Amino acid sequence: MTTTEMTSVAGYEDLDRLLALMTGDEKHGPAATSTLDALWVLYDRVLRVSPGTVDAPGRDRFLLSKGHGPMAYYAVLAAKGFLAEETLPGFGSYDSPLGHHPDRTLIPGVEIGSGSLGHGLPLAVGSVLGLRAQGLTDPRVWVLIGDAELDEGSNHEALAYAGPAGLDQLHTLVIDNASATYGWPGGIASRFEAAGWSAETVDGRDHEALYAAFTAPHAGRPRAVVARVEPKS
């Protein structure tokens, strides 16, 4: 399997309604979730995975490392048919598979259980190494982290290794809503660039800019896309 056509069950315009099924808040807008646009562009146009290929060895992997606030993730998964819409209202309840942090063993298509920060990027590095060792050089691995999550030292272990190791199947999406208390003087992208990554910073609400950044070539190097959104209030 190299590419998979996905049948969109719902569109971007449905995400607000899907989010409202979890929050019960009708006035909720897409802008209220920092990850929504980047997730949508990934699942709509970039990731080669569908509900029918969640176990296929050659699928692209998306790892939500920043497990906090996964409603946008669940909404996109529902829109793309990975999740039944009817499961959304149970969000966070005892009998629901949808927790405030996702559990991969409860939801098909969710690649990792997350919530504790700083686990996704090392797991993504291992996933790329595992694919490579099996001759699977086509699948891409994406991991989403937050700018404050980047505080965790485990990320720096991973990014300092992945650059020199030349893991070009690895992609990190950093959602930057300026929530890191001490910020990143010199910019987040510079951390990745210094470690040998290809990196770009774009407007995290601009779908065309995100798509272009997600699909830019980066031969021999891992890729980081920093998606800047409105600062967390």
Added chain:
Amino acid sequence: MDTMRDRFISTTSQLLDDDPRLAVVLAEISRDGFDAAERRHPDRVINVGIREQLLVGVGGGLALTGLRPIVHTFASFLVERPFEQVKLDFGHQGVGGVLVSAGASYDWPAGGFTHMAPGDVALMDTLDGWAVHVPGHPDEAEALLRRAAAGDGRDYVRLSMQSNERARPVTGAGFSTVREGRAGVVVAVGPMLDNVLAATEGLDTTVLYATTVRPFDGAALRRAVAGGGTADVVLVEPYLAGTSTAAANDALAETPHRVLGLGVARRELRRYGQLEEHLAGQGLDARSLRERISGFLTRT
């Protein structure tokens, strides 16, 4: 005689040739030993540098793609330092792997407490689904490693410089009976066996030998207790004293019994020196063990 760590390297290098599902992850420790294997299998011998959170995370990631990772460094840096990675990147993700530690509780006393991990098995015991193997001889280490590598579960293999004079057959996962007696049961774990046998020489005690301590073979302990005159049990473990006391108590829940848990004390010795000196310092040499075991078993 090679050490358990030497045997780990030679065995694992050979297993890499035979089983394309296996991959080794290192954080500099033992990397020289894997040089030849790395040349043969550059994609399956992975050294991440001195980065132990990444070491364990990479192991979990490899497992997510269907490989069987063998993750190795000193016990302090494999279990203690990245403990949350062990908990989440394997157990919570629902994947398996083999963790292989060196250094144990007192393998390098001159290195001091930073390189001692007497609490590793107790920590692993807080997690679900980990088998814990404590070989007492390089041959046993090889057998346990081969079995763990061929499996699918979560295995922790604890290697040590301390070794018994001769290897015992590692046939099943359960405890084996080395000696039978009527006045108490002593469970010797891995490299403690020789000292336990010397300490109980001439005593009327049963000696059980354990190389796989988790799952704890409660049935073997119940059988040994039932075959003797008393339900007095002494556990001799080469890591934190009392690590298996609760497991022994659970196994004997239906029987009035007494349990003494011997092992490494919590308090830091703050001594350097040699392994034998630390065994004596911990009261785990044959003479100290004899005093402690017979003292406990003769109390009624």
